[in-house]
Amino acid sequence: MLGETLSVLNGWIKEFGMLSEGWRAGILVFMLVFATATAAFIASRVIAVLENKFSATQNLWDDAVLHAVCKPVEAFIWLQGVYWASEVAHHFSDAEIFRANGTLLQVGFVWVLVWALLRLVKEAEKILTSPMKVRQPMDYTTVSAISKLLRVVVIITAVLTVLQTLGFSISGVLAFGGVGGIAVGFAAKDLLANFFGGFIIHLDRPFKVGDWVRSPDRNIEGTVEHIGWRLTTIRTFDKRPLYVPNATFTTIAVENPSRMTNRRISETIGIRYADVHAMKEIVDEIRDMLKKHEDIAANKTLIVNFLAFNASSLDIMVYTFTKTTQWVRFHEVKEDVLLKISDIIESHGAEVAFPTRTLLLPDGVKARGDNQEPRASEPASEDGQKQGSGKRAEKQDASSF
The missing domain is CATH 2.30.30.60 (SH3 type barrels.)
Structure with missing residues (x-):
């Protein structure tokens, strides 16, 4: 049909008798290219109008399909137009390059189809993972893995189809791929x-x-x-x-x-040995405070107990879980809990213990600072010096460090 149309147009132009064969071929090629550009423009405008119309609907997949095929449709129109223009040139010329028009058209069609499918996969990935488009978006990692597999399948199928179009035997290619795959497997393990x-x-x-x-x-x-x-x-x-x-x-x-469900607060708080009488009340009040705290998970493990007699303190174990798992919010809750525990300890007249050490000096042992010169008002006699030293020694014996 294309040959008959070219013969009619060529005969119509030839009747003028003023144009050479090269000019006639150029005019026909120009007309085909101009018609292709016009058709591509019209197709793009039609698709744009359809996209605006379908965007008002609740269905998201029609928008995805139109957006995926917009550019490939224009590419297909240009591909078909260039093929016809090449056929016109082939009608006027016997160059070897034009003999591959049919093969190039088939390869180009496969490329356009693959392009459209890859764009469709990308649009589907956006829809399935967007909380703005679907009520229950799918996991991004899963959707990404599936989309990658689909892309690989599409590309491999397209490559095999192109090889078959170019005249290569797929069975031979697969056999070569099997042997080569073993070598590649060892080299790229x-x-x-x-x-x-x-x-x-x-x-x-x-x-x-x-x-x-x-x-x-x-x-x-x-x-x-x-x-x-x-x-x-x-x-x-x-x-x-x-x-x-x-x-x-x-x-x-x-x-x-x-994926943690709660964050843990695990602290050991010590009070002084002098506050042992208030231990029971302090422990019970801390436990009640944690049970009533709005940010503490009361349904999880909650332990508040007198733990041990430590070297310088009576230790209380506080073990509980917060409702939040956010890092910043967790520390805010922990700060509030520790401050409330401090207030409970102070309300019972107790104090938080810190490491201390008591040093007892025997009689006759001088502490540092006892070798100072006697004051002018002190007696200068031996007895006076001895009495003064004895008093200082007794004072140091009762000192705590």
Whole structure:
């Protein structure tokens, strides 16, 4: 049909008898390119109008499909127009380059289709993970893993299709890939280990993007920013990026504090031995205060007991959990709890103990500072000096350090 149309147009232009064959070919190519540009512009405007119309509806998938196919449709129109223009040039010329028009059209069609599918996968990923678009957004890590697998499947299928179009045998390519895969597997075992490590992370989901993770086996701690097929990017608390190969997570223990249900307050508070008479009342009042505290999880383990006779204090164990898991809010709650415990201790006339030591000096042992010269008002006799020294020694015997 295209050949008949070209013959009619060429004969119509040839009737004027003023244009050479090259000019006639140029005019026909120009007309086809101009028509292609016009069709691409009209198609883009139509799709824009449809997008504005569908954006007012509750259905999000029609918007995603239109946005995904907008650019590929324009590319397909240009691809078809360039093919027709090349066919016109081939009608007037026997150059070898124009013999590949059909093959290039097929390869271009596969490329346009792959482009549209990849854009559709990207739009679907945005919809499924956005809390603004869906009521219950899916986990970003899971959706990201599925979208990556879909992209890989689409690209591999497209490559095999293109190879078949270019005349290569797919069975031969697959056989070569099987033999070459063994060699590549030995040469790039670390790369494959990281790939399967990433697959295990997406499968087991020990953590996801945004989680705070740390490892007791390695110096790894921070917030997960990205989980790739080879590396996982972790932002440390001093804002440095840490790139961890995925294979590492298959051999180490990983702790995920982001999934904790509560934060723990575990403190040992000591009071003086002189306040032993108030121990029972202090312990009971601290326990009641924690049970009534609005930020303490009363349904979790709560322990307030006299713990031990320590060297310089009577120790009270305080063990409880907060409702919040946020780091800043936890410390605010802990501060409030400790201040209330301090107020309870003071209300009973007791004090928080601190390390002390009592030193008893035997008679005749002088403490530092006893070798001072006697004052002018003191007696200068031996008896007076001895009496003064004895008084100071008795005073030092009763001193506490």
